[in-house]
Amino acid sequence: MYKILHKEVLSETVKLMVLDAPLVARKARAGQFVIVRMNETGERIPLTIADFDAAAGTITIIFQEVGKSTMQMGTLQEGDAFENVVGPLGHPTEIKNYGKVVMVAGGVGVAPIYPITRALKQAGNYVISVIGARNQTLLFWEDRMRAQSDELIVCTDDGSYGRKSLVTEPLKEILEKEKDVARVWAIGPAVMMKFASLTTQPYQTPTIVSLNTVMVDGTGMCGGCRVVMTEGAQFVCVDGPEFDGHKVDWDLLLARLSFFRAEEQRAIEHWKEHLCNLDAAFENGVKAGQHG
Amino acid sequence: MAKKAIVPKKVKMPEQPAEERIHNYQEVPYGYTPEQAMEEALRCLQCAKPTCMDGCPVNINIPGFLAQVADGDFQGAVETIKKTNALPAITGRVCPQEVQCEGVCVLHKKYEPVAIGRLERFVADWEAQQGKIKTPTLPPPSGKKVAVVGSGPAGLTAAADLAQMGHEVDIFEALHEPGGVLVYGIPEFRLPKAIVKREVDYVRSLGAKVHVDYVVGAVATLDELLETYDAILLGTGAGLPWFMGLPGENLGGVYSSNEYLTRVNLMKAYRFPEYDTPVSRGSRVLTIGGGNTAMDAARTALRLGAKESIIVYRRSRAEMPARAEEIHHAEEEGVKFHLLTTPIAFHGKDGRVTALECIRNELGEPDASGRRRPVPIEGSNFMIEADVMVIAIGQSPSPLIANTTPELETRKNGTVTTDAATMKTSKRGVFAAGDIITGGATVILAMGQAKIAAKAIDEYLKTGVW
Ligand SMILES: Cc1cc2nc3c(=O)[nH]c(=O)nc-3n(C[C@H](O)[C@H](O)[C@H](O)COP(=O)(O)OP(=O)(O)OC[C@H]3O[C@@H](n4cnc5c(N)ncnc54)[C@H](O)[C@@H]3O)c2cc1C
Numbered sequence: 001m002y003k004i005l006h007k008e009v010l011s012e013t014v015k016l017m018v019l020d021a022p023l024v025a026r027k028a029r030a031g032q033f034v035i036v037r038m039n040e041t042g043e044r045i046p047l048t049i050a051d052f053d054a055a056a057g058t059i060t061i062i063f064q065e066v067g068k069s070t071m072q073m074g075t076l077q078e079g080d081a082f083e084n085v086v087g088p089l090g091h092p093t094e095i096k097n098y099g100k101v102v103m104v105a106g107g108v109g110v111a112p113i114y115p116i117t118r119a120l121k122q123a124g125n126y127v128i129s130v131i132g133a134r135n136q137t138l139l140f141w142e143d144r145m146r147a148q149s150d151e152l153i154v155c156t157d158d159g160s161y162g163r164k165s166l167v168t169e170p171l172k173e174i175l176e177k178e179k180d181v182a183r184v185w186a187i188g189p190a191v192m193m194k195f196a197s198l199t200t201q202p203y204q205t206p207t208i209v210s211l212n213t214v215m216v217d218g219t220g221m222c223g224g225c226r227v228v229m230t231e232g233a234q235f236v237c238v239d240g241p242e243f244d245g246h247k248v249d250w251d252l253l254l255a256r257l258s259f260f261r262a263e264e265q266r267a268i269e270h271w272k273e274h275l276c277n278l279d280a281a282f283e284n285g286v287k288a289g290q291h292g
Numbered sequence: 293m294a295k296k297a298i299v300p301k302k303v304k305m306p307e308q309p310a311e312e313r314i315h316n317y318q319e320v321p322y323g324y325t326p327e328q329a330m331e332e333a334l335r336c337l338q339c340a341k342p343t344c345m346d347g348c349p350v351n352i353n354i355p356g357f358l359a360q361v362a363d364g365d366f367q368g369a370v371e372t373i374k375k376t377n378a379l380p381a382i383t384g385r386v387c388p389q390e391v392q393c394e395g396v397c398v399l400h401k402k403y404e405p406v407a408i409g410r411l412e413r414f415v416a417d418w419e420a421q422q423g424k425i426k427t428p429t430l431p432p433p434s435g436k437k438v439a440v441v442g443s444g445p446a447g448l449t450a451a452a453d454l455a456q457m458g459h460e461v462d463i464f465e466a467l468h469e470p471g472g473v474l475v476y477g478i479p480e481f482r483l484p485k486a487i488v489k490r491e492v493d494y495v496r497s498l499g500a501k502v503h504v505d506y507v508v509g510a511v512a513t514l515d516e517l518l519e520t521y522d523a524i525l526l527g528t529g530a531g532l533p534w535f536m537g538l539p540g541e542n543l544g545g546v547y548s549s550n551e552y553l554t555r556v557n558l559m560k561a562y563r564f565p566e567y568d569t570p571v572s573r574g575s576r577v578l579t580i581g582g583g584n585t586a587m588d589a590a591r592t593a594l595r596l597g598a599k600e601s602i603i604v605y606r607r608s609r610a611e612m613p614a615r616a617e618e619i620h621h622a623e624e625e626g627v628k629f630h631l632l633t634t635p636i637a638f639h640g641k642d643g644r645v646t647a648l649e650c651i652r653n654e655l656g657e658p659d660a661s662g663r664r665r666p667v668p669i670e671g672s673n674f675m676i677e678a679d680v681m682v683i684a685i686g687q688s689p690s691p692l693i694a695n696t697t698p699e700l701e702t703r704k705n706g707t708v709t710t711d712a713a714t715m716k717t718s719k720r721g722v723f724a725a726g727d728i729i730t731g732g733a734t735v736i737l738a739m740g741q742a743k744i745a746a747k748a749i750d751e752y753l754k755t756g757v758w
């Protein structure tokens with residue numbers, strides 16, 4: 001069991017948890033991920049290691065509630081535990097002094113990009129960061145990102161905070177203005193990573209994306225996470241999760257991501273129904289208690 | 293023993309009718325009753341030179357245990373089998389008996405062989421029904437520690453043997469559940485998971501510890517393990533699924549057999565939405581391949597509600613590597629076979645697969661495997677429509693450990709090289725057994741190699757000689 005030592009609500013749908021996972025923390029490096037399973041009936045859910053502390057034996061995960069599993073995970077409290085946490089999985093980010101780098105994060109993508117940004121900064125890079133969210137309430141870790149960046153641009157889709165634009169706009173401006181950007185990292189929803197890659201393509205700036213395909217085992221055993229690159233199919237869990245954004249077949253990736261939509265909807269409905277039943281049972285129980 | 297009359301046919305084993313069983317996940321054969329088992333065991337001729345034993349990779353004293361069953365001495369039979377086979381409830385169910393023990397039983401020349409597999413299963417199940425399984429008395433601790441990587445048949449067997457030799461054993465398993473292919477690959481209706489759990493519990497009862505969620509190579513490298521352990525047994529299997537590299541292979545609805553079966557078996561997608569993991573329940577499911585894995589996928593599809601389940605295999609029926617019983621059960625259940633058929637492309641719409649384009653073959657000259665090579669007939673292309681497709685054409689070892697262990701010698705196909713007499717790898721202190729050295733093979737072969745390895749590890753721990 002992997003205990004939840006600390007929980008924070010970063011926004012209505014984004015939760016942070018610090019887990020007791022010494023074996024993972026000991027080896028974790030920026031860019032790697034874990035797979036968690038809440039309980040016996042749970043799915044195996046891949047999540048980036050957003051932070052880690054080898055000495056304390058802890059890792060931090062940040063997740064957005066998008067479906068049944070992440071919603072149910074969101075209800076866990078400090079003191080509760082995950083039945084399984086396995087990792088660190090995937091290749092760590094290649095950290096070195098590239099010179100000038102741009103970090104682009106969308107939505108919950110701030111979580112995975114943070115430890116990479118920190119490591120790049122420590123390696124001596126000049127770091128320009130662009131973080132964006134649909135609206136202000138979904139934004140988090142602006143302070144942390146600011147502390148690790150030489151420049152930081154914040155945008156929201158609806159203009160409720162910072163600049164009103166998608167992250168690709170400032171990205172394009174930076175590339176126009178600064179001719180010496182050595183590398184771009186873009187992490188967030190698949191659509192955002194697709195458009196960030198398309199934005200950097202004309203400038204031929206190497207662009208690294210961290211793919212979030214559907215996974216089962218996370219160890220190279222099922223092939224469910226496969227992504228098609230110009231040179232052929234690759235497994236995101238063992239060959240990635242970082243890839244050259246200019247070589248990804250984005251349309252296929254997006255199609256594979258939406259493959260289970262009907263089942264996911266059913267899972268949510270089943271869970272909500274179950275919750276209602278639980279509520280009803282609880283109420284009845286209370287009433288029975290009162291009568292008894 | 294007096295000469296006795298030969299009974300030409302096996303005592304039939306009762307099983308769930310095909311129409312019924314395709315709607316549930318329960319085991320297909322019910323197993324023999326004690327009376328049926330004794331009757332079947334009596335068919336054994338108690339040969340002076342029991343050829344059956346040569347066919348068994350772990351050399352079980354077959355006539356010995358059969359005589360005990362015939363006498364009703366089931367406890368004695370358990371003990372005879374367990375001298376060389378720690379997992380009879382499993383092997384009795386999944387060994388390809390027709391090419392092993394039963395294939396070389398003398399009766400087989402003219403009649404049906406003795407049902408050795410079914411009797412082995414009977415004996416093991418009988419033991420389980422007696423309640424608590426006896427654990428042997430363990431020798432005093434040797435003070436040596438062994439890390440067993442992987443908890444499939446190879447890992448479990450080696451762990452059991454090593455623990456009984458007095459060594460401290462830690463098993464490291466990447467997944468959240470021990471058992472290897474026995475839990476993630478082979479379906480419940482063929483090998484109930486309660487049986488695997490029982491065997492894992494037995495290994496635990498011998499003192500071995502199981503650490504799940506532990507991916508060796510990621511959590512710790514072999515070199516790091518060697519800082520704490522005196523020896524390592526690699527039993528990580530052949531988990532890397534093969535794809536065909538055909539156009540359209542990455543469309544939604546195209547699964548590797550590993551993904552399809554793992555979702556259903558390990559993650560229990562057949563109980564979705566009670567369990568969270570989904571799997572696509574196609575109405576027409578097509579499985580590519582002719583081995584046990586393909587049969588398992590095709591039969592699983594029926595149980596998930598497919599109206600039609602079709603197998604596409606490039607050679608003819610005689611060349612299918614699956615166990616005879618599995619092919620037979622698949623046919624009974626209504627799985628259709630497109631033989632001598634090779635897939636050439638997946639076609640789809642809006643990112644989802646809709647049809648498989650195939651070409652017909654004729655049989656040519658035998659190839660390196662001794663099986664006649666399929667030769668495509670030009671212009672014979674045709675389409676098979678389906679909404680879920682499962683690729684079950686084989687697998688090889690994952691490169692995860694080799695990639696983090698430079699001194700570990702591997703072949704081109706990823707298998708680890710070993711010395712056949714000792715299962716020693718090229719790296720000092722590291723032994724290997726099972727699918728990691730053979731590529732996808734059988735449970736009993738993995739166990740046989742694990743036994744050899746355990747002996748050699750014991751020797752190495754005692755002498756320190758590599
Ligand atoms: C290497 C890796 C790292 C990840 N890191 C994080 C992280 O740090 N924080 C975080 O919030 N999420 C992360 N994800 C995504 C996360 O795993 C999914 O959001 C989660 O599995 C959804 O599960 P669910 O049951 O709640 O939703 P589901 O019911 O499975 O899905 C709901 C919706 O989300 C989409 N979806 C399903 N799986 C994924 C997926 N893997 N990626 C994107 N969309 C998906 C579906 O298409 C659907 O529209 C990561 C994924 C990978 C592969």
Ligand SMILES: Cc1cc2nc3c(=O)[nH]c(=O)nc-3n(C[C@H](O)[C@H](O)[C@H](O)COP(=O)(O)OP(=O)(O)OC[C@H]3O[C@@H](n4cnc5c(N)ncnc54)[C@H](O)[C@@H]3O)c2cc1C
Pocket residue numbers: 386387388441442443444445446447464465466467470471472473474477478506507508509527528529530531553584585586588615690692693725726727728732733734735736738
């Ligand atoms: C669907 C299917 C059906 C089959 N049917 C039959 C049958 O009927 N009869 C038969 O005899 N054989 C059958 N086989 C083959 C048989 O299952 C294998 O030959 C056998 O399981 C091999 O045993 P193993 O211990 O070498 O490996 P596995 O059973 O593959 O176990 C390896 C274990 O190691 C773990 N592992 C891998 N990498 C790591 C790592 N880096 N760190 C920690 N753990 C790791 C894996 O998660 C796994 O649990 C079938 C195989 C499949 C896939």
Ligand code: SF4
Pocket residue numbers: 347348349350351352354377383384387389392393394408409412736
């Ligand atoms: S272990 Fe397998 S081969 Fe050996 S006797 Fe039993 S069923 Fe036959």
Ligand code: SF4
Pocket residue numbers: 335336337338339342343344345354355358396397398399406408
């Ligand atoms: S070969 Fe057949 S008949 Fe002879 S001992 Fe073995 S099982 Fe019995």
Ligand code: FES
Pocket residue numbers: 214215216217218219220221222223224225226235236237238
């Ligand atoms: S998640 Fe199964 S191979 Fe990557």
